[in-house]
Amino acid sequence: MTRPAMIRPPVAVRPRNLSPTVRGTAGGIALAALACAVLPAVLPPYWTYLAIGAAVSAVVMLSYGVIVGRAGVMALCQMSFAAIGAWVVLRLNVAGAPGGFLVWLLLGGLAAVPVGVAIGLPALRIRGVNLAVVTFGFAVSADIVWNGNPFPGAEELTMVERPAPFDTDGGYLVLCVLVFTVLAVALAAIGRSRLGLSWYELRHSERSAAAHGVSVARSKLAAFAISAFVAGIGGGLLAGQLGMVVPGNFAMGQSLALFAIAIMIGPHHPEGAVLGGIFGSVMATVMEKLSLPQDLGGVLFGAGALLALRSGLSQTDLTRLRKRERAARKLLRDAEEHPRAADEAGTGTPVPADDHPPATVPAPRSSGPALVVKGLTVRFGEVVALDGVDLTVPERSVVGLIGPNGAGKSTFIAAATGFVGGYEGSVELRGRSLDRLGPSARAARGLRRTFQTTAIAPELSLHEYLRIGAGRRLPRAEAEELLAFFGCPPGDVPVSIVDAGTRKLLDVAAAIAARPAVALLDEPAAGQSAAESLRLGRTLARVPERFGVSILLVEHDMELVQATCGQVTVLDFGHVIASGPTAEVLAAPAVRAAYLGTADVPAS
Template structure:
């Protein structure tokens, strides 16, 4: 946990203690009631923070999960079940979990507006079911007793603050785990998450389950506040309004959840004092959500990002010191073949072996019977003009293209029946032409995500220094595009895979930067035990780093073998290199 996170946690806990000590003694009964409503709303907003703020899924049915939690709490109260409200809250949250998972299943196939329609349909169905019958205890006015010593409104406010704080701390701890980090990746790119070995299905369903649990707890708290609830307390319109607030404020941060709860609690009072229709509050929330979507960042995200960037820029300045004005050192010498190679690459056992790979998109044959092997401890190049099928080759080999012909083997084990995440878990990693790194992550967090394990700080520092990246505490939001590509490569290597497939990692770099990157790349097999397949258009880089090269043209292999021999092949010069000579290194 970095210094900023520790300070935020300390400030948050201090604010919670202060609120419990001061507010019940200074607020009137009416404002205490509104404060309870704000904290109950803040708990429900935390459920939006998980599914909307972290995972980036459009869910419009969180109040339906809250209704399930309230129903279970009231039913247990009527039945006189042991444990009291505290235990019933947990049971109400757990009752919402299987429903949350069921609602999350469509998210494995659809997303965006289509998924929002599905979740909103569930909210409508819940409204119909709730209005068909009353909540338990409503007919005979069975009141819900609050736990000791929180029976009064002032005490119950303290109780809601405690519940909110416990959930906030648990979510903060979860955010630092692989599951929590995977949600941020899902929000920006499901393909990148799968390439890092994340099971997109499990991660999404976990987000729905945890958010449903929190919403169910929030519904139980509302039942404890009102003792008796009615269907209108969980109307589908409330889910819409809270969703808009979530987009606008960002409830995946505790302060955002509290602000969302406060807005929901006092908006009706503000509209009444201003002599405006109650529905006008929803219009304001919708307008704020549109502005946040246009800016691409919620208000709390914007505030936190600015703080982290200010701290990180000072860190970068301190790390650079007085030498930052000096010119960059000259590019280190590069060699075509690593000196430590015990034998020619063509005579080594293949780490990655692709045979007869054929990919068709309708009538278009993108790859036609392509053979390619990456020997152990080698850097192998894959080149060809735009549209030759290079990226399609990487996508098919790493499992992002289904239904291909041929075989893909890693260390002699077939991978053809596996999807992207299992292939990544077996030791086959890739990068993409366009990076999609969550900007709110630090470089340390992104390397941890790529490694798929808790990465020791010393190991992360070694990787960052090796690839020429800034200090690991720097957030990705202040890292330039070229460095992000290097960070992507570092994340792939951090997993210590058997083979890494790099799709144009040097794009956008200067000639000197490209040569420095090439020098590092030739050391990767020996230093980290990772064989490399490099897709590049920079012929100088390819000749400087690759022992073997395969050339594609219109999905066909037109040449394959040692780099110098391939570059001298007349067919390669005619089809790809043209008439101009390319200097050999």
């Protein structure tokens, strides 16, 4: 299958101006400042009060943006976290605690964090609808507790005093907008960090995240903790808006409605959170003014959520993605049509991969072999997938692992990298045992892998995906060099417009970006043409000396194996039937018989 030329541009473009994210953040802050200056002055009292409700709802929607929009978790209890924040603010108000409302607001958010972590613990084992049931069960339980125990100050009619100079409705609207802006900027900064980017990867593939050294447990719990904190802040703001609250303000139905809005709109983007807050707070009043039944709003939100679930992207995701794709296609066209102009602008030169200057290669941390696997045995019930497999990958070398379908190649990679536990034998990386470590810990120690099928978040750019894989601060120049080395588009191009073959190359580049001791590549040439496969082979052969990374290559393409690997190990029915120099192994009668389907199976 022929791929569009735009997938492999000859130039790596690095724009000098501010990134769209930075420009968007600056624009958002400017809009927030304008809202603070204009809205209190022009809105009548009733609409000012509704605007406060919209701002408070927008803060709560930010919490959905973290856990639902970024991490992709079906959480149905955010209003329960908001209730905790409101309870703390009201309790401190009744007690006359020092610090005032703003301090109480912060303490309310912090009080929701341990509860968020506790609710997040089941997410380490279950996901999807099952996790939604657990979170909704917590919302139901919290509902029962709030209805049986009035909020502090409700019986005494003690109202929360707003802090000066935000004690009027107009002033309190300014405070809510300021809080929303601070939280949105902070979450945007977290979103650009490796933690924030890892949430996108978790949403699409926890296995890929673990293979990149991301601790799935810590990343998920961080998402629950941060979302609970933000929701707690929103609950405290609601207490300040109303003066005192009742259980109905945090009913479980509210969590469901806001979840539907979050799925439909996408509150992980600030504009989505604002729209979600407006819909959640003002929509009922608008429908009343239009003499429309209130149930119609629920139907519309539910239908919109179903459409978003079907497409996998919210409305703000789609809008931003289309804008990025248009910019990326223009960038690629300009790079192809005007390479000389791009060079004069300082964006790079069309240098073939073979002509790149050598990168700094880290020295090996030991003089022995990079990876040593001894006696690796994997059983699935009565089936022995691997039986006493021995394999060694020397430092700065490319070793092949081949065999017919079902021979155990992918099982070997999964066991060596920790994705299959309970194996017999040992796995050592540069003399250190990895047997007691999980996948993310092995990846962090320097054992990376790729998968036969990629699962890369389409919302990410190529540069962002490399940052996740690298597990470290990755300079843009180094990222562009890696992408050019593997024949990928520039780093600002979104993953959504590159094809499956290029995504495989990107996956390999992300594994190499971490500069691990060994990278285990599972059929990286899948989806490539014969010419592209051979070109990839030549590229992989240069990786050990260029980047100091040894490679274990699993492939069916014998031409690629011959062009790349100095040594080869052959598996058949979970047994090693040959191992040694590539030419000798491929010429062995047992190997030829195995590929022709006539090899004898060694006795167990």
